[in-house]
Amino acid sequence: MIQRQHSLALGIGFGAAAGAAWGLVFLAPELVREFSPLQLSAARYLAYGLVALALIAPRWRTLAPRLGRPEWWALLRLSLLGNILYYVLLASAVQLGGMAMTSLVIGFLPVAVTLIGSRGQGAVPLRRLALTLALGIAGIFCVAWQSLGMPSDAPVSDRLTGFLCALGALAAWTAYAVGNSRWLVRLDHVSSHDWSLLTGVVTGGLALLLAVPAFLGSSLNDHTDAQWWRFIGVAASMAVVASILGNAFWNRASRLLPLTMIGQMILFETLFALLYGFLWEARWPTALEALAMVLVSASVLAGISAHQPAPEHGN
Template sequence: MWLGTLYALAAGLIWGLVFVGPLLLPEYPAALQSVGRYLAFGLIALPLAWFDRTALRQLTRADWIEALKLSAIGNLLYYLCLASAIQRAGGPLPTMIIGTLPVVIAVCANLRNARRDGRLPWLRLLPSLALIAAGIACVNQVELQALRADANADVRRYAIGAVLAIGAVACWTWYPLRNADWLRDHPGRSPRTWATAQGLAVLPLALLGYIALWTFMSATGREFPMPFGPRPGFFIGLMVAIGLFASWVGTLCWNEASQRLPTALAGQLIVFETIAALSYAFILRGRMPEPLTLIGIALLIAGVIWALRVKPVPVANVESCSAH
């Protein structure tokens, strides 16, 4: 349990970095950042695949199709929505919308995977979900107040950013549930191998996306200098760093956590990503968070600690108790 939690914490700290990328490259289209990140991830996976070649050969055609689906939705589409949302609404608002993931995933997993993982009793789960939801609401309130106080704020742009962030939530609710299904159905397979397989699967998708984007921008007469934009060195370095740490190392840590923890509990631990992303966003802003924001973060942490105390109950026991 605790080792799985530490892996989830490591994944959250690493994944928080992806929220900073769009803020560091505001002039770069979100689509270019998405395909650039996963092109880097796929290229990094190639040499790693050599070390895992024996295990990768054991994957079936169905396994590779699943890796392709996970890469397309949980990687490319998710990051496209997220980067677009951050560029339109800034860092904290999309971060807090993404912060609803622990609640959304826990509820979906509790409804969907109870027979496999055991059911986290709703009454015992409710306080942790309430604490997390309250924490998200506190931070959201601060950002909305700042938006209302800014006379130059583009409310429509912020609203579109919020909708795109909700799209990212949908992608990343689907991803960990399906990813955990595969890992739990293949307990003998290495989480490292599965992370590398997803990197290999996303490589052709990202390459095709890059070529399609380059062709589209040339055909429409965009002045953006392709293939690497106005700051090529910084763009390439950032994409490689995010591709290595956030994509491969982060996925590896999350796979290790997913094999050790019930999906409903692992879903709540994504709150570590929210806390890390908020911390990085405020470091980038160069100022301390508002007191209400700090209260919100404290509530999020309290919700996670409470969740760790809740143990899953086998469905048979729950049904037996209900019958009596």
């Protein structure tokens, strides 16, 4: 029991660290609004791929023989879903609908992943997750109420398109989270860190293909030198902090926690995204936003409690 509690605590710590790193990706599209989501995604993942390739190169000869066709196909699917497609849609949602709306839609990830994970073998029964799901939904509802009630100068068509992009990002990352967690359980011959770096290498290859349509027809004269340097800095920072460190933290958490509990850890991403948004806008959260953060935190704690082993009663 002590070992399990230690694993849970360690897994929660890694999950929170991943959320802190991933929350930054919601802010990046606001920092470089002069560039399209395709351009930002291509640059971010090209940098991610180069860093991952440099880190994994010394171990490549011993690692490559452990990978077969199923592993490479899995890496391709996961890289496309969890990185390329997810971030193109998320960046589009932020630029069209705003950080608050995007955060609230992505906040449904724990609910989606938990519902899917509850069908897995050895998972906590769904009835024991009722409280954590109810708290999470209530928190997201508060954010939705605040977001949709605020006046906006953006056209309705833009807000609707942004909302649909956010829904697409939600679907893409739900599929990635479930698939990646299940693959990590099977991969006893590849470390979670190496799997994360391999995902980076494959994602870099996909980003190279994405860069052609993203930058085709664009010229250096379209933006100032300062804008280009800020764009490069943001893309490189996301590659290192969000992709390398965030994914490594997440994969460690995925090996230490059950799938249904991994769903609760994604809530940290929503909390940190909201925090970064408040700092960027230089304001305090409203009463509804503060209530939402409390409810989301309570949802995580309820999820942790649901996974605690039942106390043993003596005679």
